[in-house]
Amino acid sequence: MLTRLSITNYALIRELEINFSESFSVITGETGAGKSIILGALGLILGQRAENLSLADKSSKCCIEGTFNITNCNLEDFFSDNDLDYEEFCIIRREITPQGKSRAFINDTPVGLNQLKELTSRLVDVHSQHQTLLLQESSFQQSVIDSVAGNGPILSAYAKVFRSLNEMEKAMELLLKKNQEARNEQDYLNFLFDELEKAALKPGEQELLEKEAEVLGHAEEIKARLFNAAELLINSEDNILRRLNEVANLLQQAGRHHPEAGSFTERLSACIIELKDIAEAVNHLDEATVYDPEKLAEINDRLAFLYNLEHKHHVKSTDELLEKKSEIEEKISGIASLDEQIEKLKKQIADGSRELIRLADELAVQRRKFSKPIEEAVLQTIRQLGIKDAGFCVDISKLKVPGPFGSDRVRFLFSANKGSDLNDLSKIASGGELSRLMLAVKSLISSNNLLPTIIFDEIDSGISGDVASKTGSILTKMSEKMQVIVITHLPQIAGRSNEHFKVYKYNENGKTFSSIVKLNNDERVSELALMISGNPDLEAARETARELLKNN
Known part of the structure; x- marks a missing residue:
């Protein structure tokens, strides 16, 4: 309070x-x-x-x-x-x-x-x-019945199921839309996947082919350079290794008389050994390098095919093409799973709908059970409040489609005069009548000690x-x-x-x-007298005020 x-x-x-x-x-x-x-x-x-x-x-x-x-x-x-x-x-x-x-x-x-x-x-x-x-509003009238009937727990459970159903129905709309779009796209996705599958792509393939094409495309030039290098190292009459061997002999002879000159011989011998290895490798590479126009054409065709695929899928490598293939495969699998998701959600919606109807029926039973006691209590109070010939009825009808608060439409019907037909409050009740009706309703609700x-x-x-x-x-x-x-x-x-x-x-x-x-008691007398007559000092009004306070 x-x-x-x-x-x-x-x-x-x-x-x-x-x-x-x-x-x-x-x-x-x-x-x-x-x-x-x-x-x-x-x-x-x-x-x-x-x-x-x-x-x-x-x-x-x-x-x-x-x-x-x-x-x-x-x-x-x-x-x-x-x-x-x-x-x-x-x-x-x-x-x-x-x-x-x-x-x-x-x-x-x-x-x-x-x-x-x-x-x-x-x-x-x-x-x-x-x-x-x-x-005058139906939602308020319904809340009055639910308050008196103690429908709070049922309403809370109903609202939870109602919200859940709305969310599931929205999810179903999105799934159906997604499924339709996927179905329209499925044939094209299958084509793309088959094309990539038949391409037999390998990780790093493009880079390897580009290197091989580079070699084959310059094979004649490479062989000529390798041949000349080998000639200079070992094959010509005046080759480098022959000259170095002569230098090594001279240093060896000098080393007989000067130790430091002898140390050069050891270092030069190591260089000669390394150069012999290089010379053999150059010879081997020369023999292995073959000009093969057919193979070069085959590689260039494969590269052109890969470049076209990459352009088509907006990527720049074979590895990215393989990633695209995986993505397409996931989409195709996702399309297959959409049907399962839709069927699962349909079942959940059906279960939720049955639970919603069950709770709505439970609310309906409770509302109809308490409608008569509410009518009697409201009538008793408004008749006490001076509307002697009042008529009041709680009209409950069934909605075609359950709403946020159940499947009932609640209307308070009222008449202030004997013999008059009951009608909606908004059509027949005056301001004074509405105030007295509301007091009757509030009095009824307060008996439940809700607030x-x-x-x-x-x-x-x-x-x-x-x-x-x-x-x-x-x-x-x-x-x-x-x-x-x-x-x-x-x-x-x-x-x-x-x-x-x-x-x-x-x-x-x-x-x-x-x-x-x-106000203290004397001040209350003066205030009530003022409210009664407009004159706080009028004795008759003050006496009436005392009587009002005495009856309190």
Whole structure:
């Protein structure tokens, strides 16, 4: 429940703080005093957007802070899932800078508006005139039945299956599209694969062939150079090895008389041995090099074939062609597996559809089971609220296709006059009738103790006299199970509360501000007398006010 609300620098409010009790509180005040401002500030910590926000002091930030007692609200999982500190007294704060930037905090930890809304939606139900219009919507009417019937777990399971089915159906659309595209491409892929398969490609083949073609293409030139090299080394009369042997003999003779000259002989002998090996290798290479035009033509044909394949597949080597072949093979295998994937997904969709129908049927049974008790409870309350000849019915029909909340269409049918046909609320209910119907519905929902706090703004629209007194009685009964806060203009409702706050305006330094004060018993008498007669000092009105408080 909401235990404290602090507002600083918001609209006409410079600074105020309200401490609420756990039962029934009312807020009153003259029109324009600032009651709606307080509700607007509360809306900010409930996650509403800070649009067109006006600040009392343009140079300072706005700060709204609320303290909530969340004991027994089963919110531990929310705090754990969002990595937030759990405290029995949870502090929610919203700050807006003069530049319009907004920040939200839960127990001093920064959070996003979605997190803020998720938490506060489980703490507070704010009922305003706008929400009364929701009563005309089928989705809201259905949520009322589900709340009273306790359909939360079934709805949660249904929603999970419904989302899963939607995802699977989208996946099926993509698979079928992919399968069709693959089928259109399959013949071409098979052709490409067969072509590469028949090519009998080998890793590094292109590079090896290019080297061999280079040799064969210059074979005559290579042989001539090798022959000349061999001639110079060993074959000519004046060859290098013969000359070196002569040098070696001269050095050997000189070495008989000079040791250092002898050392040259050893080094030169090593060179001669190396040159003989080179000469033999050159001879061998000369003999092995053969000019073969046919083989060169064969290699060039193979290279041309490989180059064409590479150009076709936008690659630059045989190895990349082999990679392309593997990719094409994977695509062909993937096409074959698409049929298996489609069949598997079809089965999953069929199983999910059966489970969705089962849950929808379970919801339908529950809704029809509770529709009659809801009708009776709502009728009893709205008749207490002055619509003596009211008729009310919960009409449940079956949808052709299950929707996000089941296979039912729920309509609240109503008539205010005896003998009139029941019809949709949007067609026949007035504003005052809608307000009383909504109060009846909220009273019914509160008996399930679904939320710790409910706030009513303008629930008293279009009612007065005995109906107002009955409304006060209903609100009092609701406050036995939850915290009830009501903004009202009616003394019959204000007199039934456990605590009474008054919003007022005051002037300071040429500016107007709004604030709030909790009234003691004497002040309540004066305020109620003012609400009754417009004169807080009129004794008859004050006596009536005392009677209202005495009956509380």
